[in-house]
Amino acid sequence: MNTPALRGGLLALLAATLFGVSTPLVQYFGAGMGALSTAALLYAGAAVAGALFRRGAAREAGLRRSDLPRLLAVVAFGAVIGPVALAWGLQRTSGASASLMLTLEALFTAVLAWRLYRETMDARVWAAMALLLAGGVVLILGQGRLGGPQLAGMLAVLVATAAWGIDNTLSRALAERDPGQVVMLKAALGAAVTALLAVVFSEPTPRWGAIAGLLAVGATGYGLSLRFYLLAQRAFGAARTGSVFAFAPFIGAVLALAMGDRSVSAWVGAGGLLMLGGVLLHLMESHGHRHEHAALDHEHAHNHADGHHNHTHSPPPEGSHSHPHHHEAQAHAHPHVPDAHHLHRHG
Numbered sequence: 001m002n003t004p005a006l007r008g009g010l011l012a013l014l015a016a017t018l019f020g021v022s023t024p025l026v027q028y029f030g031a032g033m034g035a036l037s038t039a040a041l042l043y044a045g046a047a048v049a050g051a052l053f054r055r056g057a058a059r060e061a062g063l064r065r066s067d068l069p070r071l072l073a074v075v076a077f078g079a080v081i082g083p084v085a086l087a088w089g090l091q092r093t094s095g096a097s098a099s100l101m102l103t104l105e106a107l108f109t110a111v112l113a114w115r116l117y118r119e120t121m122d123a124r125v126w127a128a129m130a131l132l133l134a135g136g137v138v139l140i141l142g143q144g145r146l147g148g149p150q151l152a153g154m155l156a157v158l159v160a161t162a163a164w165g166i167d168n169t170l171s172r173a174l175a176e177r178d179p180g181q182v183v184m185l186k187a188a189l190g191a192a193v194t195a196l197l198a199v200v201f202s203e204p205t206p207r208w209g210a211i212a213g214l215l216a217v218g219a220t221g222y223g224l225s226l227r228f229y230l231l232a233q234r235a236f237g238a239a240r241t242g243s244v245f246a247f248a249p250f251i252g253a254v255l256a257l258a259m260g261d262r263s264v265s266a267w268v269g270a271g272g273l274l275m276l277g278g279v280l281l282h283l284m285e286s287h288g289h290r291h292e293h294a295a296l297d298h299e300h301a302h303n304h305a306d307g308h309h310n311h312t313h314s315p316p317p318e319g320s321h322s323h324p325h326h327h328e329a330q331a332h333a334h335p336h337v338p339d340a341h342h343l344h345r346h347g
Helices: 004-029 035-052 065-090 095-101 104-117 123-144 148-174 179-200 208-236 238-245 248-258 266-283
Strands: 288-293 296-302 321-327 330-335
Touching: 004 065, 004 095, 004 208, 004 238, 004 248, 035 065, 035 179, 035 208, 065 095, 065 148, 065 179, 095 123, 095 148, 095 248, 095 266, 104 123, 104 148, 104 238, 123 148, 123 266, 148 208, 148 238, 179 208, 208 238, 248 266
Parallel strands: none
Antiparallel strands: 288 330, 296 321
């Protein structure tokens, strides 16, 4: 799979599928539980998955001490605020509506990636973001018509999408590190913080069935999903990964309906169609032009078949490997995405 956009897209779609099915399952297994306990179990499962899937770590660039502040920020937004807000919201609104609302994570991710990393946002992408925003507004208005608890639940899910958008953008700088190590540490710290808070606030002890279910959902929908998400970001940037990942809510909404959610209304249908249009419009983007690469020194897992890693080894390595390496300055033209080697400015 030599095309970065194809590889990144497939990895992001796999991450989206795993996370998408997790939302209605969190609502099912977390019924009657505290939001903090739910988040703690989800990320405990994710930590186990991160530890089990660290094969090939010798070929990856490990985390450094300088990454600690960013990792702690990722934990706060992605492993504490995000899952707690989602779990709280899911107890007050429908699974299908909440799943669709999570599409706004792509909006927050894309705008933040544009502001912080200067990732390209052409007219088509801005139109896609406008459709996502319009869909989110329609969903909130639809739930608001049903009363205070439903609206409060949707606003909590909105907080979760904003927190995960910040998490995704901050994680971009960690995408070149060992994804297994990042997942394991983020999830373990998140589980520890939320478990401690659950004890402090005296949340009820979960049932054994709920514990097993949420651990399994956390391992797949949060642990493995995050690993694939980080690999997708490495392949083709934060904004595009966020857009493909925006299919997760539609997968979750379909599963919620299959599990008996009958809350779908014209408002939910209209909001979902607007959001689907935004996702598809963003995925139609094609970007290529002549660009310059400044001389660069960094470390990440790489191979020598991508046209950007031309340094030599003796003996030649087999497959992907990681070490500090130097890029000579060069200028060329080809279709590209905002990965670690294409963060140049535009216009």
